[in-house]
Amino acid sequence: MTETQSPLLRVENLQIEGLSEDRWKTIVKGVDLTLGKGEVLGLIGESGAGKSTIGLGAMGYVRDGCRFSSGSVHFDGIELTGADRETRRNLRSTRIAYVAQSAAASFNPAFKLINQHTEFPVRRGVMSREDAQKDAIDLYRQLQLPNPEEIGFRYPHQVSGGQLQRAMTAMAMACRPDLIIFDEPTTALDVTTQIEVLSAIRNIVEEFGTSAIYITHDLAVVAQMADRIMVLRHGAEVESADTATMLNAPQQDYTKSLWAVRSFKAAAKPAVAEGQVPVVSLRNVTAQYPGMSKPVLNDVSIDFHAGRTVAVVGESGSGKSTTARSLMGLLPPVSGNMVLNGAALAPEFRKRSKAELQAVQMIYQMADTALNPKQRIRDIIGRPMTYYRGLKGKQLTEEIRALLRDIELEPDQFINRLPSELSGGQKQRIGIARALAASPRLVICDEVTSALDQLVAEGILRLLDKLQREHDLAYMFITHDISTVRAIADEVVVMQHGRIVEQGAKAQIFTPPHAPYTDLLLSSVPEMDPGWLDRVLAERVAQSA
């Protein structure tokens, strides 16, 4: 971090416009930033804040349908906003590189990793193919990829998500660029994988003294990665400062509200009374997809009590969602049974009675695909009421309006809208309302907040908590986000490879000693402390030594 040199990147009053419904709308409203050599700048903000647009703008690039309207992007003495394609192309990959959020979508599935890696250095004449390959293997080793000698000779689908993301970082490093733009590189990864990728990225950036812009919506992640943080909102800077200052003493109210997000905690509930019959139980459920040799769920037993929340946590592929699918009757168990109010529940949904179907409702992760885009809110919410409860006409309208008020949406304003006329958080509220419209006993919430911005997700959690108390609902809350679990769970079930690793009351699960996997999962959750990553890595080294 040599302050005396002229900065590597200087962005001044950058304005970018996007074409929306035949009109140019300003999406980046005059952002200034400077980046010194070897410095890492974190860009943080909610979706739509203009983070990615600024990130691409720093490469002199705008998306289709966008344009630079004013301001300048100076990269090492070269003006990029007005630069021709040739200039920009020569800079890209050799001097500026980009690591995208989804490595799986960014690699060409038809070529081996190493061939994609070496393409740029060879074509730009930086090195020969042999040298480039050797260098790639070196980089793979530095990024702690397993079997660095041979992993490059695999196709993208043959390596895991976390490995692919590291391979992509290696590829960005191929020409030893001066600047790398990381656009949410770990957002799609599990926490246990994320920590590996984070440490790999940070080591290599430090090693080569590369400058970086690190874009993320996760405060705890940016705290580990960045020297300086800039908070963005609606395409403009809210404030920027070095990481420690920003974390400890944010100046603006918006920043403070972002920082305070994780404060929500549902009130503790009394323990389950002795002998109380659970609303729904899974008993030794084992499930298997047809045609697969191994079961996806193994001996899973969970009790769901009225008015209480069971959080099911685990990585992707751990069987969390599969458990929900079995419960819904979409994947009938091959052995074990399910019980509803003390009576056996038919394994397959087609064989269940209306009352049984009504009792268990689900809220989906992606409200976009969970709501029929051609149905109005009135029909989406009204249908379960008509179907299960026989409501019609005026009574139905009254009930829909009451429910909309319940989920904190103004009935007059929303009742006749289509899902496309709602924001992400509002859509998820409608998803919740549809589940509630059936008057269920158990509601399965499948990652309901993971697609939402933190402030919006917080609102959803508060709403779910309020509704639970009002309607005495049992929740099965599936999530990979430990802070959400801390906020609303009463009981916690930790799953791995289709089995339950540990289960019990929240306090019990979160107090050591943990099962080894729970420990790994918990310690991998980033904290808002810039020293967290170093500390965790040091602890892990100490443990394994």
Place this chain on the structure above:
Amino acid sequence: MNGFLHELGKAPLTAKFGVVVVLLYILVALFAPLLAPFGESEVVGWEYQPWTTENWLGTDSLGRDMATRMIYGARNTIGIALLTTIIAFVVGSTAGFFAAVLQGWVDQLLSRAVDVVISIPTLIFALLLLTIFGASVTSLIGVIALIYATFVYRIARAVAMGIVVMDYVEAAQVRGEGLWWIMRKEILPNAAPPLVAEFGLRFCFVFLTISGLSFLGLGIQPPAADWGSMVRENASLITFGDLTPLIPAAAIGLLTVAVNFIVDWMLHKASGLKT
């Protein structure tokens, strides 16, 4: 309706042109008896009379008024083509949605049956069936509708396959909704844009097939007027440098172009592209 007019106002010139032409055709077809100066198969003079103020487009091989038959032809050709296309769409998309929702052996059975029908060239298959069932208007509609239902089936199934995997369809299924509800309320509204666009396109094909069959003598039977057979009956005039037989052909061509303009516009809107 207001929404449609508003959309039309923003539509490209080609689409407006298409809409105007199609409306004109429909008006002519509806009000044929009022517009036509003579009766549909009324003999008004000698054969092959040239264009006069009385017989605007001259007379045909039997001495019937060409202009009158052009007007009535719109009625027969478009009416039958429209009816056929509607039947093809109702049958084809219902079967397609059915296969997509149920999958398994129902899907296999329907799809393979459709493959068999599609593997036989359309015109030859139509000729074959029409020879078996006789060349009446009813069997014409039935046969062409059946053949075109297979194409509609494939599109409807493919579109519906993408929709049944959506969470909202799953939500409706686990709510306990019946097959009919899922097809009608969950799938149809979402499959409608591509199907409507396809409707326009298929209408052109049906129309051309019927004209073609009429030209071959197996379509709409005399003395009913239709553009396909009008081309055939008067084709020999071309050798004398008279352009009259090309007028029904041009009427077919113009309608095809107009419908395609509208379809392009709808496809464009359905795909959500801006330019």
